[in-house]
Amino acid sequence: MPAARATEVIDIPATVRDLVGSLLTAPWGQVSASVYETGRLVTLAPWLTGHQRRLAYLVGSQRPDGGWGGPCGYSIVPTLSAVEAVLASLGRVPTGEVEAPGTDDAGEVAPYPGPAVLLGTAERGLRLLFRLLPSMDASAVPDTPALDLIVAALTDAINGHLDGERSAPPTALARVTFSGRLSPPAGVDGARLAMVRAAMRGGTGLPVKILHALEVTGSAARGHPAIRPEHTGTVGASAAATAAWLGDATEDGGRDEVGTDGPRARARRFLENVVNEHGDLAPCGIPVTAFERSWVLSGLARAGLTVRAPRQIVVELASALGPNGAAAADGLPADADTTAMSLYALGLLGMPHTPDPLWQFETETHFCTWQGEQGFSVTVNAHVLDAFGQHLRAVRGAPSTVGASADRCRAAVGKVTRLLCDRQRTDGSWRDRWHASPYYATVCCALALGEFGGSAAVDTVQRAREWVVNTQRPDGSWGLWDGSAEETAYGLQILALTGSARGGVEESFTRGYKFLLEVTRDTLEKDSGPALWHDKDLYYPRAIVRAAVMSALHLADTSRPARGRIADDR
Structure with missing residues (x-):
């Protein structure tokens, strides 16, 4: 069956308008049941x-x-x-x-x-x-x-x-025949x-x-x-x-x-x-207001889509940025991830803010998600790189009074760039604590390094591109456990936004595009997919995934190699 262009399968501008509008009509967020x-x-x-x-x-x-x-x-x-x-x-x-x-x-x-x-x-x-x-x-x-x-x-x-x-009065627990007792996994204790x-x-x-x-x-x-x-x-x-x-x-x-x-x-x-x-059920995290809005808006804008966010959303996203940073939503602590993504989104939308709130998350070696974090996140640091890189782009040529701040930001960009390059796995991918799939971690790191890492990151980004091509499934999809629309969107974004979709990646890019076209309508109608995001339980953030899919389809539709190849197939 001949392949179609994305615009023949789905009205991307209308879908994006509806998606951005839903951030206002469903302000607590769109998250799957847990x-x-x-x-x-x-x-x-x-x-x-x-x-x-x-x-x-x-x-x-x-x-x-x-x-x-x-x-x-x-x-x-x-x-x-x-x-x-x-x-x-x-x-x-x-x-x-x-x-x-x-x-x-x-x-x-x-x-x-x-x-x-x-x-x-x-x-x-x-x-x-x-x-x-x-x-x-x-x-x-x-x-x-x-x-x-x-x-x-x-x-x-x-x-x-x-x-x-054996409690009195007896309950149905007395009918349980299981006679053992449970112990936590080794290394997980109750201290x-x-x-x-x-x-x-x-x-x-x-x-x-x-x-x-x-x-x-x-x-x-x-x-x-x-x-x-x-x-x-x-x-x-x-x-x-x-x-x-x-x-x-x-x-x-x-x-x-x-x-x-x-x-x-x-x-x-x-x-x-x-x-x-939620149909009498409960999601992992609710509300997720600033988290959802910053991821959706930045993802769409980065892909070159026209984003007309309601003024209320932009104002609320900006007002959530206090001196201590931004929290994903009320009830959660401020974190470097939401702070960085809010800064990056606002910069792309033409409302740049000072990145000063990020300094409180800086450690000697990296930027922590929050104070006292026990783990480490490469995607948080990738988003920090996006925020500082976007800020430096905005102040380029500004008066010398911002020089000291710019110098500190440039130092942070160099520090995080080296960190992300060092943290790349031998196969060319990254793994992270906030998502089950390496395709999410890799799209975050590869895009940030490709845009703001400079010459120091060229080889690192190329290895990520090679990993994407080498791990594509026979049906054209990408995915950790099975091919999914979300992960395929990440694969296409990596190939489209970190360099040309020509040469050795053109065939891979086109096959991924075809797969995404085939599953897009079903994905959008069901508004569901595999739960891959980390909270207390795995979850599926519907609006964020929809934004990723729309971004990938837009990038593929505006990519000359993909457009020409699919036209030939038709």
């Missing part, structure tokens, strides 16, 4: 509307092997959460009702999982965890946020349910969890970055006086964390002593809004 967060709501907020639907989701999304979530180590967190949630639900069922049918929230018989189904679900999950956890060590566990805290907390909770099988819980019991509160996983602190989180929801009602930009702070809202209807507009009322409304917008 097994982990949904499981935490089952345990922590059984009173919340949609409880039975959340249970049905957990049962229905269990894999044949008994697990949930992504492959290998990516299944640990969602499987622990789902198993614990199902066990917690069984612990609320009197043992004599095990064979009762499922009911809806009003008590009417409905096609929701009854206790007998939940027992089978729990047994399969427990058996998988019993086999999986001892076979893994810390090196095989993905570097996702708060993983050590979550794994330790949920392992303890599951063992607590199993140890309480940091014990410290966090001790801090909570001592009344001192927690660092802002820990609030995103407040649920790991257990009952100590409920109504903690040092923690207050944001104006949106969220605690830690997480449904699970908010539910943990709110506690059992059935005791007082979620009301505050001072009325219906206090922090508890806001927290309850937040949870109600979240599940209402």
Whole structure:
């Protein structure tokens, strides 16, 4: 079948306008549902509307092997959460009702999982965890946020349910036949969890970055006086964390002593809004306002698409940049990643800002995501390079009064360029802690180095291009586990934006373009894809991926080699 141009498959300008408009109409962000967060709501907020639907989701999304979530180590967190949630639900069922049918929230018989189904679900999950956890060590566990805290907390909770099988009065837990107990993977212990819980019991509160996983602190989180929801009602930009702070809202209807507009009322409304917008489920992080807006707008503008962002979005993105930087959303700490991407996006949109907030994230060797970060991120540093490089481009030829600042920025550009070149893997790719796929890390690093790394990065960028060509799948796609529209978009962006699409990469570029054309309409209509982004669980940021796909299609449509080759095929 002859290939078509992207403009014959999808109206790119109209799709981009709708996408940018959705940043305003859906200001909390467009993020896929999470097994982990949904499981935490089952345990922590059984009173919340949609409880039975959340249970049905957990049962229905269990894999044949008994697990949930992504492959290998990516299944640990969602499987622990789902198993614990199902066990917690069984612990609320009197043992004599095990064979009762499922009911809806009003008590009417409905096609929701009854206790007998939940027992089978729990047994399969427990058996998988019993086999999986001892076979893994810390090196095989993905570097996702708060993983050590979550794994330790949920392992303890599951063992607590199993140890309480003989509780009085007896519950459906007594029917669990699994006789083992779980232990975390080697190298993942509960030491940091014990410290966090001790801090909570001592009344001192927690660092802002820990609030995103407040649920790991257990009952100590409920109504903690040092923690207050944001104006949106969220605690830690997480449904699970908010539910943990709110506690059992059935005791007082979620009301505050001072009325219906206090922090508890806001927290309850937040949870109600979240599940209402996500089919009774919960995403990993919500809201993700500044994060989503900066990634979408910068990605589109970098590809050369005309971006007419509503003034409100631009003003709000700029106002989120304080002296300490920008946070992905209310309830999260300021971080170098969102700060850098906001600066870069605003620069591309013609509203440049000083990059001074980034200096607080500078260390002797690199730029950290936030103060006290335990890991390291190449994509954060790539985005820092984008921000400083764009700033230097904007001030070129400016009065000498900005010279000192420009000199410091140039030094930072050199420092980060050397760092990223040194961190490139021998195969030409990069890997990172914020995304499962090397194609995301590689597009971030290769584009930043190609645009702002100068002559020092030429060979590094060429190796990245060669890796992209060498790892293309037979169907023209790119992908870590399977070919995907998102990762194929990254492959095309690397080839189009780091040099010519001619010569040795032209055939690869054209095959990737054809694949993306074939799957674009289906991808946009379903508005879904593989979950590859790191939060407590893997997630799929719909608006950001859509922007990446539109950017790649635009680049391919405006690439003379791709245009000519496809015209020949027709």
